[in-house]
Amino acid sequence: MSRVMARSLSRKKIVTNEGKMIGTLKNIVVDFETGQVVDLIVYPDPSFDTSGYRVEGDRLFINFEAVKDIKDYIIVDRYLSRK
């Protein structure tokens, strides 16, 4: 089972499973009641096309469901990361 320390994720790059760079991790939304990790909050790269993604101001939200793996990068599913 893979586990990761939240602080080690600070400013990690988010990449789709097809190798497209989305942006940089800003924060993580969690539910204090259930302990569930809900969303990644990302600063998208200026060149990234955010259409189809959940965007609030300058931040983009990705459901944690989309996360496939976390090592040097955070890899997210290209389909699940939208909506």
Add this chain to the structure above:
Amino acid sequence: MIAMRTQITELFGLSVYTEKSLLVGEVEDVLIDIEGRKMESLVVGKLNQELVDIKNYKGLKIPFRIIRSIGDIVLIRHLPGAFKTGNFDDV
């Protein structure tokens, strides 16, 4: 009072108390279970040396399941034996 859905960084620095109002320490980090998509435990530092045998660790991992509530502080179950050894497997 902090909303139920909030940013993980809001946890950092919160004081951790037991239900018997004893200070355990301060939240330094959160261990995330990636596949389970949940917070597995809180890494607690600045430990109260009367409660925790500090020679054993740099920090104490408090499993999420023993947390009662999170607001201005983190309130957890009072398990003095587990705090001393750092072993929460049996609780």
